[in-house]
Amino acid sequence: xxxxxxxxxxxxxxxxxxxxxxxxxxxxxxxxxxxxxxxxxxxxxxxxxxxxxxxxxxxxxxxxxxxxxxxxxxxxxxxxxxxxxxxxxxxxxxxxxxxxxxxxxxxxxxxxxxxxxxxxxxxxxxxxxxxxxxxxxxxxxxxxxxxxxxxxxxxxxxxxxxxxxxxxxxxxxxxxxxxxxxxxxxxxxxxxxxxxxxxxxxxxxxxxxxxxxxxxxxxxxxxxxxxxxxxxxxxxxxxxxxxxxxxxxxxxxxxxxxxxxxxxxxxxxxxxxxxxxxxxxxxxxxxxxxxxxxxxxxxxxxxxxxxxxxx
Numbered sequence: 084x085x086x087x088x089x090x091x092x093x094x095x096x097x098x099x100x101x102x103x104x105x106x107x108x109x110x111x112x113x114x115x116x117x118x119x120x121x122x123x124x125x126x127x128x129x130x131x132x133x134x135x136x137x138x139x140x141x142x143x144x145x146x147x148x149x150x151x152x153x154x155x156x157x158x159x160x161x162x163x164x165x166x167x168x169x170x171x172x173x174x175x176x177x178x179x180x181x182x183x184x185x186x187x188x189x190x191x192x193x194x195x196x197x198x199x200x201x202x203x204x205x206x207x208x209x210x211x212x213x214x215x216x217x218x219x220x221x222x223x224x225x226x227x228x229x230x231x232x233x234x235x236x237x238x239x240x241x242x243x244x245x246x247x248x249x250x251x252x253x254x255x256x257x258x259x260x261x262x263x264x265x266x267x268x269x270x271x272x273x274x275x276x277x278x279x280x281x282x283x284x285x286x287x288x289x290x291x292x293x294x295x296x297x298x299x300x301x302x303x304x305x306x307x308x309x310x311x312x313x314x315x316x317x318x319x320x321x322x323x324x325x326x327x328x329x330x331x332x333x334x335x336x337x338x339x340x341x342x343x344x345x346x347x348x349x350x351x352x353x354x355x356x357x358x359x360x361x362x363x364x365x366x367x368x369x370x371x372x373x374x375x376x377x378x379x380x381x382x383x384x385x386x387x388x389x390x391x392x393x394x
Contacts, residue, residue, distance in 0.1 A: 089369045094170050104162035105134055108149045111377045120152040121145070153379040154201040164188040165198065166376075172202050173371045178336040178355060200389050203351040205379045206358035208262075215258035216285040221292045222326040223271055225250035226337060226349060251346045253333075253353065255326045256283050262361045263329055265353045267346070273297040280305075291321050329360055347391065 087107065088094035098104050109117060117127050119138040126139035130146075138145040150156050155165055167188055171179045181196035190198070227250030254276060255265040264283055268275050276297045281304065284290065290305040292298045293312050301307045308321045316322060333356045337344050344352055362371050 087369070089367075091170055091174070091368070094372070095167055098163040098166045101134065101162065104166055105149050107166070108153075108162070108376060108379075111373070112149065112153075112380055119145075120147055152381060152383075154205050154382050154384075155379065156383060158198075160190060160194065160198065164190060168195070168198050169202050169205075169375055170368070170372050172199060172355065173206065173359065173375045174368045176332070176336075176359065178340040178352075180340050180342075197386055197389065200348070200351055201382075201384060202375070203355045204382045204384055205375050207354040207378075207382070208264075208357065208361070214285045215256060215261060215264070215283055216288045217261070218259040218289045218291065218320065219284050220257040220259065220323045220326050221255070221276075221280055221284075221290060221298070222323040222330070223252060223254045223268070223276065223295075224330045224334075226253055226334070226344070227251060251349055253349070254279055255329060256280065257325045257329065259325060263326075263357060265329070265333075265357055267350050267353070271295065271297055273299070277301060289320075291323060293323060329356070332356060332360065348389075 085097065085103070088097040098107070116125055117129075117136055118125055119127055119136070119140070121138060121144050122140050122142055124138050124140045127136045128139070129136050133146075135146050135148045138147070150158065150162070155162065158165070168184050171184065171187070179199075181192050181199055184190070184195040184199060185192040188195075252268045252271055253265055254268045255263060256279070257263040266279065268279065273296070276295075277300065280290070280298075280301060284305065286304045288305055290301060290307045292301075292307070292309055294309050298307065298309070308318075310316065310318050310321045310323070317324065333353070336356060337352060341352065358375070359371070362374065366374065
């Protein structure tokens, strides 16, 4: 293998060689040697002509490629296009649209849209049951269309009193100096918000929020302090500006790049933005790409699942 890429230009050149694509993924997927995804056997042989491996044990689907068991499985799109798209998504600060991906790697917009959702699945952080501690900010926002982008009749309907009814609520929890977690929530009711806080924040942590009444009662489990945004945004250490920064990035990507996001898919866009936000300081472009590729195994989603339609 030649030197691994450190920039987008180097990545395009590097992954134009299909052997480099396979080597890059295989080394991260099987650091201790290739293992059959069907039975776990280590006795495998490589077919250089087909660029596949064959398991030494006799069982169905003995022959497998590096795509099997990953987000790339059953995709006819070559790995050089997959990896270029992955580099773009993991490193474009405001995201990248399916139309732009389609033009850049020469696939259809529909294929690019499907690819992007599969890559977002690889960017998902499972958290592994760990909780946030220290100083923690909690806040919520609404994601939805802007009135100025709507037809005049739709704009009038919203003005008549629906408020945030047509928008989707999202809650964020940020550990200062650590990670951020965000999730779509059904409402801003007290039971919903406090359940999320107790699920993700260690008891006894310093908790900062705005003056929303739904947070009342958390002082029994946390060192809870409130900043009233009607009068000020910062009161010493008490503020939610870290989350406000994340909301700004998220909404800029959704309104500026993706334009319109269905509530059904919103959690995937949150995964994408969280991945870039949580790895913005510790990792460079190559590091974020490397991490995303390491997370492609065991994650699979079909087009039918994405669209909510049966096969």
